[in-house]
Amino acid sequence: MLERSRKQTRGPLVVIGGGEDKEGERVILREVAKLLDGGRLVVATVASHEPEGYFEAYRRAFSELGVTDLVELYVKDRAETLDPDKLRALEGAAGVFFSGGDQLRISSQIGDTPVEQRVREIHERGGVIAGTSAGASAMSETMLVKGTSGESHRIGDLHMAPGLGFMRDAIIDQHFAERGRFGRILGAVAHNPRELGIGIDEDTALVVTGDRFEVIGSGCAYVVDGAAVTHSNIAEARPERALSMYDVRLHVLSSGDAFDLARRRPAVVPDVRVSHAIEAQAALGPDPSRTGS
Amino acid sequence: MLERSRKQTRGPLVVIGGGEDKEGERVILREVAKLLDGGRLVVATVASHEPEGYFEAYRRAFSELGVTDLVELYVKDRAETLDPDKLRALEGAAGVFFSGGDQLRISSQIGDTPVEQRVREIHERGGVIAGTSAGASAMSETMLVKGTSGESHRIGDLHMAPGLGFMRDAIIDQHFAERGRFGRILGAVAHNPRELGIGIDEDTALVVTGDRFEVIGSGCAYVVDGAAVTHSNIAEARPERALSMYDVRLHVLSSGDAFDLARRRPAVVPDVRVSHAIEAQAALGPDPSRTGS
Numbered sequence: 001m002l003e004r005s006r007k008q009t010r011g012p013l014v015v016i017g018g019g020e021d022k023e024g025e026r027v028i029l030r031e032v033a034k035l036l037d038g039g040r041l042v043v044a045t046v047a048s049h050e051p052e053g054y055f056e057a058y059r060r061a062f063s064e065l066g067v068t069d070l071v072e073l074y075v076k077d078r079a080e081t082l083d084p085d086k087l088r089a090l091e092g093a094a095g096v097f098f099s100g101g102d103q104l105r106i107s108s109q110i111g112d113t114p115v116e117q118r119v120r121e122i123h124e125r126g127g128v129i130a131g132t133s134a135g136a137s138a139m140s141e142t143m144l145v146k147g148t149s150g151e152s153h154r155i156g157d158l159h160m161a162p163g164l165g166f167m168r169d170a171i172i173d174q175h176f177a178e179r180g181r182f183g184r185i186l187g188a189v190a191h192n193p194r195e196l197g198i199g200i201d202e203d204t205a206l207v208v209t210g211d212r213f214e215v216i217g218s219g220c221a222y223v224v225d226g227a228a229v230t231h232s233n234i235a236e237a238r239p240e241r242a243l244s245m246y247d248v249r250l251h252v253l254s255s256g257d258a259f260d261l262a263r264r265r266p267a268v269v270p271d272v273r274v275s276h277a278i279e280a281q282a283a284l285g286p287d288p289s290r291t292g293s
Numbered sequence: 294m295l296e297r298s299r300k301q302t303r304g305p306l307v308v309i310g311g312g313e314d315k316e317g318e319r320v321i322l323r324e325v326a327k328l329l330d331g332g333r334l335v336v337a338t339v340a341s342h343e344p345e346g347y348f349e350a351y352r353r354a355f356s357e358l359g360v361t362d363l364v365e366l367y368v369k370d371r372a373e374t375l376d377p378d379k380l381r382a383l384e385g386a387a388g389v390f391f392s393g394g395d396q397l398r399i400s401s402q403i404g405d406t407p408v409e410q411r412v413r414e415i416h417e418r419g420g421v422i423a424g425t426s427a428g429a430s431a432m433s434e435t436m437l438v439k440g441t442s443g444e445s446h447r448i449g450d451l452h453m454a455p456g457l458g459f460m461r462d463a464i465i466d467q468h469f470a471e472r473g474r475f476g477r478i479l480g481a482v483a484h485n486p487r488e489l490g491i492g493i494d495e496d497t498a499l500v501v502t503g504d505r506f507e508v509i510g511s512g513c514a515y516v517v518d519g520a521a522v523t524h525s526n527i528a529e530a531r532p533e534r535a536l537s538m539y540d541v542r543l544h545v546l547s548s549g550d551a552f553d554l555a556r557r558r559p560a561v562v563p564d565v566r567v568s569h570a571i572e573a574q575a576a577l578g579p580d581p582s583r584t585g586s
Contacts, residue, residue, distance in 0.1 A: 150470065150471055150472075150473060151470045151471055151494070151512070152469075152470040152494050152512050152513035152545075152547075153513075153545075176445075177443065177444045177445040177473060177475065177476050178443055178444055178473070179443075179473070180443060180470060180471070180472070180473030180475075182470065182473075182475045183470050183513070186545055193575070201444070201445050201535075204535075218535065219444070219445050219535055220445035220446075220476070220535045220536060220537075227571070227572045227575035227576070228568040228569065228571050228572035228575070229568075229571070230559075230562045230567055230568050230571060231559065231561070231562060233547070241547070241548075242494075242497075242511065242512055242513050242547035242548065243513060243545050243547060244513075244545060244546060244547045244549075244550050245544070245545040246544050246545075246546075246559045246562055246568075247542060247544065247562070247565075247568040247571075248542070248543040248544070248545065249540060249541070249542060249543075249572070250541040250542075250543045251538070251539045251540065251541070252445075252446075252479055252536050252537060252538040252539075252541065253537060253539075254445075254526070254534070254535035254536060254537045255535065256537075257537050263576075264576075266523075266524065266539045266540075268524070269523045269524060269539055269540070272540075272572065272573075272576075274523050275521040275522075275523050275539075275540040276521065276569050278520070278521050278522070278523060278540075279520045279521035279542070279565065280565075282486070282520035282521070283520070283556075283557075283565075
């Protein structure tokens, strides 16, 4: 840990789309284990109303990966965040792993409490912050709380709330392709294209270090960039109206791909102008109907 | 019909994402009725292995909309496409409506037969060609036959085949948001970005006239444009590999939106350069970390 914190201030984030493999290759949990480097992991099950079973599943999954110093952190309600025993669990931790459940439980129960403060300190000193499913959503500055899956976005059909904000300028969604959540992330981005929408499939994760992330796992991560949007109807009054939004830029990323969050570009592509140039060329392409002025 | 065919050669297409309202407002079927203008409609139930019931449902739905001259066309197998009775059903028709089922039944049973020839003649003379669900997919030049819904695209996990080709340079997918088919339309577009991918929600349709379409109905139509793509891994050998594709342009359209297929642009937005300019401006925006060179 000391080695790492000398090189960079903040620790890495591991943002997981839910349903990470816990029995096979465990690519994602193995990455968490590697980043912990033998240190203690706190499994925060606070997102769950009924946390029983979560901790045991992670204890089993992590034990063969060399992570043996595991403690559970659960708070039933906000009052418990002052409990010295709860705070003691976070002492000396090399990382915190937020398990699944309801992201609103994470923000409403530990937001602006001593527990959140300790987690933030661990991150500032170089510790790993990981989160899966609800734990991934809660990383967002403005997080998606509720929105219909499996259909296109209706204006007004989306609830957002302030998240923990470890991941700046991005709204995270999870179980992404599996639950058909394209509609709701597009709706979220339409609200303010400053935020990137990042949808993460199950058994897939972003490993974020500084302004860059890499994708690991078996599925895709979708980056929805609204910076070039020319039109959207999101501010229209009728809540049942379906979304309209032109010129969204979308990147489909999978294992091995990296993304530069500051430049809002896949890390290996030098410039957005390359994309513009290809598009301009295509418009002049072989189809004679497109060459006429 | 004569009035219309003097003004334009080919008739309109109505490309429906499945599940169109048959009992309430019937916005889509009403549009079909309007385009028929009192003429005969042939309901082609050929996509179905068991066509019973389809025709009755459309007869009921259309009767209150003033479409009373309705005939069914079903061919059990290719041999039947030579049957004079089958061909007679198409005589004098103002339009043909392909119902749902399996798009591969449409192409394999009527492709390159006298039945298809008659349908094409009706279209060339200004008749309406409508299709819902499988009937929408079959409109494509290269049509999506099979591909997993509800997950991200895996290379190799997609079957395409030559469709009827009424809709040029586009691959149509249907039941789009409802069945989580973003993954497979992105995969299809990656194969050859010349083709636009158009995903249509249930109870939503494109009304295509010439090089332009308008969206009607309650959901969204998604236009996936790969012309500016800078990278894709679709030609990689491993079939279980998840898709990677950078710089996809996406338009989310809903009722009232129009799209220019020749320019590959929403009809009301003058130029792709507007989108580029907004994006360039956003990159120079208020975030000081992005202004440094």
